Amino acid sequence: MSNGEVAPNNTIYINNLNEKIKLDELKKTLKSIFQQFGNILEVLAFKTLKHKGQAWVVFEDVSSATNVLRQMQGFPLYDKPMKLQYAKTKSDVIAKADGTFVPREKRKKHDERADRKRREQHQDASQSMGLNAPYSGPYGAAVPLPYLGGVKPVPEAPAPPNKILFFENLPHETTPGQLQIVLSHYHGFKEVRMIDAKPGIAFVEFGDEMQSTVAMQALQGFKMTPQAQNQVLITYAKK
DNA sequence: AGCACA
Numbered sequence: 676m677s678n679g680e681v682a683p684n685n686t687i688y689i690n691n692l693n694e695k696i697k698l699d700e701l702k703k704t705l706k707s708i709f710q711q712f713g714n715i716l717e718v719l720a721f722k723t724l725k726h727k728g729q730a731w732v733v734f735e736d737v738s739s740a741t742n743v744l745r746q747m748q749g750f751p752l753y754d755k756p757m758k759l760q761y762a763k764t765k766s767d768v769i770a771k772a773d774g775t776f777v778p779r780e781k782r783k784k785h786d787e788r789a790d791r792k793r794r795e796q797h798q799d800a801s802q803s804m805g806l807n808a809p810y811s812g813p814y815g816a817a818v819p820l821p822y823l824g825g826v827k828p829v830p831e832a833p834a835p836p837n838k839i840l841f842f843e844n845l846p847h848e849t850t851p852g853q854l855q856i857v858l859s860h861y862h863g864f865k866e867v868r869m870i871d872a873k874p875g876i877a878f879v880e881f882g883d884e885m886q887s888t889v890a891m892q893a894l895q896g897f898k899m900t901p902q903a904q905n906q907v908l909i910t911y912a913k914k
Numbered sequence: 915a916g917c918a919c920a
Contacts, residue, residue, distance in 0.1 A: 681917095688917055698920095717919085725916055733919095760917090767919045779919075 685716075685769050686733045686762035687740050692720075693753035694728045704752065705732055707895035708906070712746075713739025716768045733766045750906070836884040837911040840891055844905045847874035853899065854879070861890040878912055887911070 681688075687709075692701065702718040709715060713734050720730040734740045740761065749756040770776035834841075845854070851869050854877055858864045863886030868878040881887040896906040 686918095690916070719919060721918065721920075723918095726918070727916075729916065729918085731918060763917050770919095 681761040681763055683737050683741060684761035684763075684765065685735070685737050685740055686731050686766045687743050688729065688731055688760045688762040689757050690729045691755055691758040692728045692730060693755045696753050698722055701730065701753075703892060704895065705730055707892045708750070708752070709734075709743055709747070709896075711896060712743045717766065719766075731762055731766065733768055834911040834913045836888060837914060838881045838884050838887045839912040840879045840881070840887050841910050841912040842877040842879060843875065843908045843910075845875045845877060845907055846899050846903050846905065849875075849877075849899055851877070857894070857897075857899075858890065861893065862886050864890070 689705070696704075698720045702720055705720075706715055706718050709732050713736050715732060716735055717733040718730060719733070720726070732740075732743070734743070744759050744761065747757065748759050751757075765773075765775070767776060842854070849869075851867050854867050854869070858867060858879055861881070863882035865880040865882060868880075870876065879887075879890075881890060891909045891911075894907065895909050898906055
């Protein structure tokens with residue numbers, strides 16, 4: 676019964692996100708990981724203390740959200756397994772498309788007389804939570820992959836943009852040739868290097884950081900084969 | 915833990 680289940684919704688509510696990641700990056704990353712499930716209308720995240728570590732991903736179709744929920748539950752992102760639920764309420768973009776959107780200011784028009792005296796007596800408790808940027812790594816620490824039982828590798832320092840990308844979580848049987856086929860579609864692709872002693876990872880070089888960034892965002896979370904379990908994680912290589 | 919509409 677009251678186990679926290681929520682009715683299907685276009686929007687996925689995510690929590691247990693790594694709060695150290697800057698919102699811009701977080702939103703981009705979520706988008707690139709989830710876009711494979713369907714068209715995303717919006718990704719929202721806020722920095723207020725009440726909303727840290729949370730995000731909303733709005734899909735055009737409920738079925739996309741449902742697939743995300745089934746397939747990506749617990750997916751480790753920036754070192755933390757994501758917790759996914761349907762959002763409790765309809766997102767504004769959806770309501771606007773519906774024609775059911777009610778602007779927020781007018782929404783409390785229920786008891787027009789009951790609360791008329793309640794003018795904003797907020798304490799203005801200026802929570803100085805403005806610009807704390809704990810660190811500025813763009814893509815966050817590499818995610819330790821198979822996410823088995825709790826033992827984590829050392830937290831890696833976040834790497835700044837780099838024309839070389841670091842791929843993890845590849846199926847171990849992946850060959851450089853297979854990867855090259857995928858990568859050759861991206862502008863500026865130069866070469867892929869794999870290490871026999873370390874299956875599942877690869878270094879991929881592009882002409883510059885712009886090109887590597889485009890490829891990273893396009894390929895983030897992809898699967899080498901349809902039946903592959905693991906979704907590939909891509910970060911900038913450490914310099 | 916925490917469900918918004920920057």
